[in-house]
Amino acid sequence: MPLTNRADLGTHAGGRPAEEYCRYCYVNGAFTNPGMDLQGMIDFCVGVLVQRRMMAETEAKARMSRLLPGLKRWRKAESAPVR
Numbered sequence: 070m071p072l073t074n075r076a077d078l079g080t081h082a083g084g085r086p087a088e089e090y091c092r093y094c095y096v097n098g099a100f101t102n103p104g105m106d107l108q109g110m111i112d113f114c115v116g117v118l119v120q121r122r123m124m125a126e127t128e129a130k131a132r133m134s135r136l137l138p139g140l141k142r143w144r145k146a147e148s149a150p151v152r
Contacts, residue, residue, distance in 0.1 A: 107143045
């Protein structure tokens, strides 16, 4: 989600705007779906884009698969050591 409008920003604990997360994903310092993994987020976003007729499913999958892994939330998950 483009974060060009301040109203779309998530919030840190205490209500301070979170510049790196949207209001649907991050509220009051916590992720709204903490158990969602990267593939789950890709699938969710593809569904929204297709349902709203913003793009075809194949284009949405390709775009989300390129974009989401580079976002802060998913970079941290990918770089965490496996135990």
